[in-house]
Amino acid sequence: MGYDPNVMRRATARLEEERRLRNERAGRLRREAYARQPRLAQLDRSLQGTMAELVAASLRHGGNANETVQEIRERNLALQREREELLREMKLDPGQLDAAPACPLCGDTGWRGTSMCQCLRELCSQEQIKELSKLLDLGEQSFDSFNLDYYSQTQWPGRGASPRENMELVYEVCLNYAQKFGRFSMKNLFLSGAPGLGKTFLSACIARTVSENGHSVVYDTAGNIFAQFETRKFQRDQIDAQEARDETRRYLSCDLLILDDLGSELTTQFVQSALYELINTRLVAGKHTVISSNLTMEEAARRYSPQIASRLEGEYHVLHFFGDDIRLLKKRQL
Numbered sequence: 001m002g003y004d005p006n007v008m009r010r011a012t013a014r015l016e017e018e019r020r021l022r023n024e025r026a027g028r029l030r031r032e033a034y035a036r037q038p039r040l041a042q043l044d045r046s047l048q049g050t051m052a053e054l055v056a057a058s059l060r061h062g063g064n065a066n067e068t069v070q071e072i073r074e075r076n077l078a079l080q081r082e083r084e085e086l087l088r089e090m091k092l093d094p095g096q097l098d099a100a101p102a103c104p105l106c107g108d109t110g111w112r113g114t115s116m117c118q119c120l121r122e123l124c125s126q127e128q129i130k131e132l133s134k135l136l137d138l139g140e141q142s143f144d145s146f147n148l149d150y151y152s153q154t155q156w157p158g159r160g161a162s163p164r165e166n167m168e169l170v171y172e173v174c175l176n177y178a179q180k181f182g183r184f185s186m187k188n189l190f191l192s193g194a195p196g197l198g199k200t201f202l203s204a205c206i207a208r209t210v211s212e213n214g215h216s217v218v219y220d221t222a223g224n225i226f227a228q229f230e231t232r233k234f235q236r237d238q239i240d241a242q243e244a245r246d247e248t249r250r251y252l253s254c255d256l257l258i259l260d261d262l263g264s265e266l267t268t269q270f271v272q273s274a275l276y277e278l279i280n281t282r283l284v285a286g287k288h289t290v291i292s293s294n295l296t297m298e299e300a301a302r303r304y305s306p307q308i309a310s311r312l313e314g315e316y317h318v319l320h321f322f323g324d325d326i327r328l329l330k331k332r333q334l
Contacts, residue, residue, distance in 0.1 A: 026099035163323030178209035193321025
Protein backbone atom coordinates (compact mmCIF):
# COMPACT_ATOMS: atom_id res chain seq x y z
CA MET A 1 0.00 0.00 0.00
CA GLY A 2 1.36 3.40 -0.98
CA TYR A 3 1.40 5.77 1.98
CA ASP A 4 2.20 9.40 1.37
CA PRO A 5 5.99 9.88 1.82
CA ASN A 6 5.31 12.62 4.39
CA VAL A 7 3.11 10.22 6.37
CA MET A 8 5.79 7.52 6.19
CA ARG A 9 8.50 9.94 7.28
CA ARG A 10 6.56 11.17 10.31
CA ALA A 11 5.53 7.65 11.33
CA THR A 12 9.11 6.36 11.02
CA ALA A 13 10.41 9.34 12.99
CA ARG A 14 7.91 8.57 15.78
CA LEU A 15 9.02 4.94 15.83
CA GLU A 16 12.68 5.94 16.09
CA GLU A 17 11.94 8.55 18.76
CA GLU A 18 10.02 6.04 20.88
CA ARG A 19 12.92 3.58 20.57
CA ARG A 20 15.41 6.29 21.57
CA LEU A 21 13.35 7.24 24.62
CA ARG A 22 13.09 3.59 25.71
CA ASN A 23 16.87 3.20 25.42
CA GLU A 24 17.46 6.38 27.40
CA ARG A 25 14.99 5.27 30.08
CA ALA A 26 16.63 1.84 30.29
CA GLY A 27 20.07 3.41 30.60
CA ARG A 28 18.92 5.68 33.41
CA LEU A 29 17.27 2.79 35.27
CA ARG A 30 20.43 0.65 34.91
CA ARG A 31 22.59 3.40 36.36
CA GLU A 32 20.19 3.81 39.29
CA ALA A 33 20.08 0.03 39.84
CA TYR A 34 23.88 -0.26 39.71
CA ALA A 35 24.14 2.48 42.32
CA ARG A 36 21.74 0.56 44.59
CA GLN A 37 23.35 -2.82 44.01
CA PRO A 38 26.93 -2.89 42.62
CA ARG A 39 26.75 -6.68 42.29
CA LEU A 40 24.22 -6.17 39.43
CA ALA A 41 26.79 -4.18 37.46
CA GLN A 42 29.35 -6.96 38.03
CA LEU A 43 26.90 -9.58 36.77
CA ASP A 44 26.12 -7.60 33.62
CA ARG A 45 29.82 -7.20 32.84
CA SER A 46 30.38 -10.91 33.42
CA LEU A 47 27.47 -11.83 31.15
CA GLN A 48 28.90 -9.66 28.39
CA GLY A 49 32.23 -11.35 28.96
CA THR A 50 30.81 -14.87 28.57
CA MET A 51 29.23 -13.92 25.26
CA ALA A 52 32.59 -12.71 24.00
CA GLU A 53 34.17 -15.94 25.27
CA LEU A 54 31.62 -18.00 23.32
CA VAL A 55 32.50 -16.24 20.09
CA ALA A 56 36.23 -16.50 20.73
CA ALA A 57 36.01 -20.24 21.60
CA SER A 58 34.06 -20.97 18.43
CA LEU A 59 36.61 -19.13 16.29
CA ARG A 60 39.60 -20.65 18.07
CA HIS A 61 38.52 -24.28 18.18
CA GLY A 62 36.01 -24.51 15.34
CA GLY A 63 34.01 -27.75 15.52
CA ASN A 64 36.11 -29.08 18.42
CA ALA A 65 34.98 -26.46 20.94
CA ASN A 66 32.00 -28.41 22.31
CA GLU A 67 33.38 -28.97 25.81
CA THR A 68 34.64 -25.40 26.17
CA VAL A 69 31.43 -23.91 24.79
CA GLN A 70 29.31 -26.04 27.14
CA GLU A 71 31.31 -24.86 30.12
CA ILE A 72 30.90 -21.21 29.13
CA ARG A 73 27.17 -21.67 28.57
CA GLU A 74 26.67 -23.21 31.99
CA ARG A 75 28.55 -20.30 33.55
CA ASN A 76 26.38 -17.88 31.56
CA LEU A 77 23.16 -19.56 32.72
CA ALA A 78 24.32 -19.46 36.34
CA LEU A 79 25.02 -15.72 36.02
CA GLN A 80 21.59 -15.17 34.45
CA ARG A 81 19.87 -17.01 37.32
CA GLU A 82 21.73 -14.95 39.90
CA ARG A 83 20.83 -11.75 38.02
CA GLU A 84 17.14 -12.69 37.85
CA GLU A 85 17.08 -13.42 41.58
CA LEU A 86 18.80 -10.14 42.36
CA LEU A 87 16.31 -8.21 40.18
CA ARG A 88 13.40 -9.90 41.94
CA GLU A 89 14.77 -8.85 45.28
CA MET A 90 15.12 -5.30 43.96
CA LYS A 91 11.58 -5.51 42.49
CA LEU A 92 12.82 -4.54 39.02
CA ASP A 93 11.54 -5.66 35.63
CA PRO A 94 14.39 -7.06 33.47
CA GLY A 95 12.70 -5.72 30.32
CA GLN A 96 12.95 -2.15 31.58
CA LEU A 97 16.70 -2.42 32.22
CA ASP A 98 17.41 -4.22 28.96
CA ALA A 99 15.31 -1.89 26.73
CA ALA A 100 13.27 -4.77 25.35
CA PRO A 101 11.67 -3.79 22.01
CA ALA A 102 8.06 -2.68 22.21
CA CYS A 103 7.31 -4.80 19.14
CA PRO A 104 8.76 -8.32 19.37
CA LEU A 105 7.76 -9.02 15.75
CA CYS A 106 10.16 -6.53 14.15
CA GLY A 107 12.40 -5.45 17.05
CA ASP A 108 11.11 -1.87 16.63
CA THR A 109 12.51 -1.57 13.09
CA GLY A 110 9.03 -1.24 11.59
CA TRP A 111 9.72 -3.92 8.99
CA ARG A 112 9.60 -7.70 8.82
CA GLY A 113 11.78 -8.40 5.84
CA THR A 114 10.27 -6.36 3.00
CA SER A 115 6.82 -6.16 4.65
CA MET A 116 5.72 -3.29 6.86
CA CYS A 117 5.13 -4.40 10.44
CA GLN A 118 1.80 -3.76 12.12
CA CYS A 119 3.43 -1.37 14.61
CA LEU A 120 4.59 0.98 11.83
CA ARG A 121 1.31 0.53 9.96
CA GLU A 122 -0.60 1.74 13.02
CA LEU A 123 1.61 4.83 13.28
CA CYS A 124 1.11 5.49 9.55
CA SER A 125 -2.64 5.23 10.08
CA GLN A 126 -2.50 7.76 12.93
CA GLU A 127 -0.40 10.20 10.89
CA GLN A 128 -2.64 9.72 7.87
CA ILE A 129 -5.72 10.62 9.92
CA LYS A 130 -3.94 13.80 11.04
CA GLU A 131 -3.28 14.58 7.37
CA LEU A 132 -6.90 13.88 6.41
CA SER A 133 -8.10 16.07 9.29
CA LYS A 134 -6.51 19.10 7.64
CA LEU A 135 -9.22 18.91 4.96
CA LEU A 136 -11.93 16.83 6.64
CA ASP A 137 -13.44 17.32 10.08
CA LEU A 138 -12.60 13.90 11.49
CA GLY A 139 -13.03 14.98 15.09
CA GLU A 140 -16.52 13.58 15.62
CA GLN A 141 -17.25 12.23 12.15
CA SER A 142 -17.78 8.49 12.37
CA PHE A 143 -20.43 6.01 11.36
CA ASP A 144 -21.51 5.75 14.99
CA SER A 145 -22.29 9.46 15.15
CA PHE A 146 -24.23 9.61 11.87
CA ASN A 147 -27.74 10.85 12.69
CA LEU A 148 -30.63 9.68 10.50
CA ASP A 149 -33.11 11.85 12.39
CA TYR A 150 -32.38 14.79 10.06
CA TYR A 151 -33.89 12.90 7.13
CA SER A 152 -37.68 13.17 6.65
CA GLN A 153 -39.82 10.05 6.75
CA THR A 154 -42.25 11.57 4.26
CA GLN A 155 -42.06 10.21 0.72
CA TRP A 156 -40.00 12.53 -1.48
CA PRO A 157 -41.57 13.71 -4.75
CA GLY A 158 -40.48 11.62 -7.73
CA ARG A 159 -38.40 9.23 -5.66
CA GLY A 160 -40.81 6.57 -4.45
CA ALA A 161 -39.20 6.57 -1.01
CA SER A 162 -38.61 8.92 1.89
CA PRO A 163 -35.20 10.56 2.48
CA ARG A 164 -34.97 8.51 5.70
CA GLU A 165 -35.53 5.19 3.91
CA ASN A 166 -33.06 6.14 1.19
CA MET A 167 -30.36 7.23 3.65
CA GLU A 168 -30.68 4.01 5.64
CA LEU A 169 -29.68 2.15 2.46
CA VAL A 170 -26.93 4.66 1.59
CA TYR A 171 -25.55 4.45 5.11
CA GLU A 172 -25.41 0.63 5.01
CA VAL A 173 -23.60 0.65 1.67
CA CYS A 174 -21.02 3.19 2.88
CA LEU A 175 -20.52 1.34 6.17
CA ASN A 176 -19.96 -2.01 4.45
CA TYR A 177 -17.77 -0.41 1.79
CA ALA A 178 -15.47 0.98 4.51
CA GLN A 179 -15.48 -1.98 6.90
CA LYS A 180 -15.01 -4.54 4.12
CA PHE A 181 -12.70 -2.39 2.03
CA GLY A 182 -11.09 -4.45 -0.71
CA ARG A 183 -13.57 -7.29 -0.15
CA PHE A 184 -16.84 -5.46 -0.80
CA SER A 185 -18.62 -6.07 -4.09
CA MET A 186 -18.54 -2.37 -5.04
CA LYS A 187 -15.06 -0.94 -5.74
CA ASN A 188 -16.04 2.63 -6.67
CA LEU A 189 -18.84 4.88 -5.41
CA PHE A 190 -20.42 7.99 -6.91
CA LEU A 191 -22.19 10.03 -4.21
CA SER A 192 -24.70 12.25 -6.00
CA GLY A 193 -26.96 14.93 -4.57
CA ALA A 194 -27.47 18.55 -3.63
CA PRO A 195 -25.30 20.28 -1.01
CA GLY A 196 -26.03 19.73 2.68
CA LEU A 197 -27.25 16.12 2.49
CA GLY A 198 -24.32 14.30 4.13
CA LYS A 199 -22.04 13.41 1.22
CA THR A 200 -18.94 14.93 2.82
CA PHE A 201 -19.85 13.52 6.25
CA LEU A 202 -20.10 9.96 4.93
CA SER A 203 -16.93 10.49 2.87
CA ALA A 204 -15.16 11.39 6.11
CA CYS A 205 -16.57 8.29 7.81
CA ILE A 206 -15.28 6.11 4.98
CA ALA A 207 -11.88 7.81 5.06
CA ARG A 208 -11.51 7.32 8.83
CA THR A 209 -12.52 3.65 8.84
CA VAL A 210 -10.45 2.65 5.80
CA SER A 211 -7.42 4.51 7.15
CA GLU A 212 -7.75 2.98 10.63
CA ASN A 213 -7.78 -0.45 8.98
CA GLY A 214 -4.30 0.17 7.57
CA HIS A 215 -4.95 1.39 4.03
CA SER A 216 -3.58 4.51 2.38
CA VAL A 217 -6.28 7.14 1.85
CA VAL A 218 -6.13 10.50 0.09
CA TYR A 219 -8.96 13.03 0.22
CA ASP A 220 -9.03 16.23 -1.81
CA THR A 221 -11.40 18.47 -3.72
CA ALA A 222 -11.69 18.29 -7.49
CA GLY A 223 -10.38 21.84 -7.81
CA ASN A 224 -7.22 21.10 -5.82
CA ILE A 225 -6.60 17.82 -7.63
CA PHE A 226 -6.85 19.33 -11.11
CA ALA A 227 -4.69 22.28 -10.03
CA GLN A 228 -1.91 19.83 -9.06
CA PHE A 229 -2.17 18.07 -12.44
CA GLU A 230 -1.92 21.46 -14.14
CA THR A 231 1.11 22.47 -12.07
CA ARG A 232 2.78 19.14 -12.89
CA LYS A 233 2.36 19.80 -16.61
CA PHE A 234 3.00 23.53 -16.94
CA GLN A 235 5.00 24.75 -13.91
CA ARG A 236 8.59 25.65 -14.73
CA ASP A 237 9.76 26.02 -11.14
CA GLN A 238 11.44 22.71 -10.34
CA ILE A 239 10.42 22.62 -6.66
CA ASP A 240 6.74 23.38 -7.36
CA ALA A 241 6.70 20.92 -10.25
CA GLN A 242 8.24 18.19 -8.10
CA GLU A 243 5.71 18.78 -5.32
CA ALA A 244 2.91 18.57 -7.90
CA ARG A 245 4.36 15.31 -9.27
CA ASP A 246 4.44 13.89 -5.73
CA GLU A 247 0.83 14.95 -5.15
CA THR A 248 -0.46 13.52 -8.43
CA ARG A 249 1.43 10.30 -7.72
CA ARG A 250 -0.46 10.07 -4.42
CA TYR A 251 -3.77 10.60 -6.19
CA LEU A 252 -2.98 7.85 -8.69
CA SER A 253 -1.48 5.23 -6.37
CA CYS A 254 -3.25 5.41 -2.97
CA ASP A 255 -5.51 2.53 -1.97
CA LEU A 256 -8.53 4.84 -1.72
CA LEU A 257 -8.98 8.25 -3.31
CA ILE A 258 -11.91 10.40 -2.22
CA LEU A 259 -12.52 13.08 -4.85
CA ASP A 260 -14.90 15.68 -3.43
CA ASP A 261 -17.13 18.14 -5.25
CA LEU A 262 -16.63 16.96 -8.83
CA GLY A 263 -18.34 19.43 -11.15
CA SER A 264 -17.47 22.54 -9.15
CA GLU A 265 -14.35 23.09 -11.28
CA LEU A 266 -14.13 25.01 -14.54
CA THR A 267 -14.31 22.15 -17.04
CA THR A 268 -11.62 22.82 -19.64
CA GLN A 269 -10.02 20.49 -22.14
CA PHE A 270 -7.13 20.06 -19.71
CA VAL A 271 -9.47 19.13 -16.84
CA GLN A 272 -11.12 16.55 -19.10
CA SER A 273 -7.71 15.05 -19.82
CA ALA A 274 -6.63 15.06 -16.15
CA LEU A 275 -9.90 13.50 -14.99
CA TYR A 276 -9.61 10.76 -17.62
CA GLU A 277 -6.02 10.02 -16.54
CA LEU A 278 -7.05 9.90 -12.90
CA ILE A 279 -10.10 7.65 -13.37
CA ASN A 280 -8.59 5.36 -16.01
CA THR A 281 -5.23 4.89 -14.26
CA ARG A 282 -6.90 3.93 -11.01
CA LEU A 283 -9.31 1.54 -12.73
CA VAL A 284 -6.49 -0.20 -14.60
CA ALA A 285 -4.49 -0.50 -11.34
CA GLY A 286 -7.52 -1.89 -9.47
CA LYS A 287 -7.57 1.05 -7.05
CA HIS A 288 -10.74 2.19 -5.27
CA THR A 289 -12.27 5.64 -5.66
CA VAL A 290 -15.17 7.52 -4.07
CA ILE A 291 -16.44 10.57 -5.97
CA SER A 292 -18.94 13.02 -4.49
CA SER A 293 -20.72 15.51 -6.71
CA ASN A 294 -23.72 17.83 -6.92
CA LEU A 295 -24.17 16.42 -10.43
CA THR A 296 -26.29 13.42 -11.27
CA MET A 297 -24.57 10.65 -13.20
CA GLU A 298 -26.51 11.76 -16.30
CA GLU A 299 -25.30 15.36 -15.87
CA ALA A 300 -21.73 14.15 -15.38
CA ALA A 301 -21.97 12.05 -18.54
CA ARG A 302 -23.07 15.12 -20.53
CA ARG A 303 -20.47 17.37 -18.95
CA TYR A 304 -17.40 15.20 -19.50
CA SER A 305 -16.02 13.27 -22.46
CA PRO A 306 -17.66 10.02 -23.70
CA GLN A 307 -14.60 8.07 -22.46
CA ILE A 308 -15.02 9.47 -18.93
CA ALA A 309 -18.81 8.96 -19.02
CA SER A 310 -18.33 5.33 -20.08
CA ARG A 311 -16.02 4.61 -17.14
CA LEU A 312 -18.20 6.42 -14.61
CA GLU A 313 -21.39 4.69 -15.76
CA GLY A 314 -19.75 1.29 -16.09
CA GLU A 315 -17.49 1.14 -13.04
CA TYR A 316 -19.12 3.33 -10.36
CA HIS A 317 -22.10 2.51 -8.15
CA VAL A 318 -24.31 5.57 -7.72
CA LEU A 319 -25.67 6.49 -4.28
CA HIS A 320 -28.42 9.12 -4.48
CA PHE A 321 -28.75 11.73 -1.72
CA PHE A 322 -32.03 13.68 -1.47
CA GLY A 323 -33.99 15.48 1.21
CA ASP A 324 -33.85 18.80 3.07
CA ASP A 325 -30.56 20.65 3.49
CA ILE A 326 -29.25 19.46 6.88
CA ARG A 327 -27.14 22.57 7.37
CA LEU A 328 -30.28 24.73 7.15
CA LEU A 329 -32.17 22.39 9.48
CA LYS A 330 -29.41 22.66 12.08
CA LYS A 331 -29.31 26.44 11.70
CA ARG A 332 -33.04 26.71 12.36
CA GLN A 333 -32.65 24.67 15.54
CA LEU A 334 -30.15 27.15 17.02
